Each structure stands twice: as C-alpha cells, then as structure tokens.
Amino acid sequence: MATATGQVNAKRKPVFVKVEDLKPGTSGHTLIVKVVEMTPVKTSARPNRSRALLSRPVPPARIAECVVGDETGTIIFTARNEQVDLMTKGATVILRNAKIVMFKRTTMRLAVDKWGRIEVTEPAKFAVKEDNNLSLVEYELVTVPDQGMN
Secondary structure, three states: OEOOOOOEOOOOOOOEOOHHHOOOOOEEEEEEEEEEEEEEEOOOOOOOHHHHOOOOOOOOOOEEEEEEEEOOEEEEEEEEOOHHHHOOOOOEEEEEEEEEEEEOOOEEEEEOOOOOEEEEEOOOOOOOOOOOEHHHOOOOOOOOOOOOOO
16 A cells, blocks of 8 residues: 555554453454354334435345354354355354444444455364353443543
C-alpha cells in the first residue's frame, strides 16, 4: 500500500487472540476457532420503508447462533446472511476484525460486521474447551460517576 509520500507500508501481521482473552466492549480481534454448534434462528421479514419503493421483495435476513471455540473456551458467534453458509459444524474458521457485542446488555456474543471477514481454513489440531463458555457469564452495567474537578 503506497502512502501520499510514496512510501510503501508493510501489512501488519495479525495478532491472534484466544477466546478466554475476549472482554466486553472490545473489537478488532482475530481468532482461529472451530464451529461446535450451528443453530439457525427463525427470522421474520420486517418491512423497510425505503425498500418498499423497490418492485422486488427483500428476503429476510438469515441469522444463526454458532458456538465457536478454541482450546481456552467457547463463545456464541452470531452469523448473518452469507456468513451462515461458512459456519458449518466442525469447520475451522479465521474470524478477522471480530467484535464483542453485548446481548441483552449482560452477556457477550462475538460478531463480524462489514469491516471484518470470515475465512474457512484447514482443520485445527486443538480440542475445543467446551466447559468455559464466555457467553454464559453475566456482566452488570455499572455507571461510574464523573469525578470532575474538585
């Protein structure tokens, strides 16, 4: 990639993180995980006013809740639309630029939005640690009073 000054920037090597290291409100994670479970979520078509002007109907979004994990633990990954096709049970995937989304404001879910990518890769050699599901840990939203100037 060339900059305005003509210098070429080297691509940074991704820093892979483990599932157990994920924290609420964080993003930019790159992980290698195995898909343990994939459950399609029933979706209903919601009318969209801007799309109502189009002549063709808009298909409902496809969503699946997937339990993914590595040798340190598991977490629920929410797959959307074409991501659902990649998240087959037993597949090993690389999640790039993944983020933590708080579900119902108390539990962590992993997601990859339009700024991230999912790649199917060679089967991983690790065994998934299924007894450490980070999506089962409940967090409490705490507001910290502004300390201000004394």
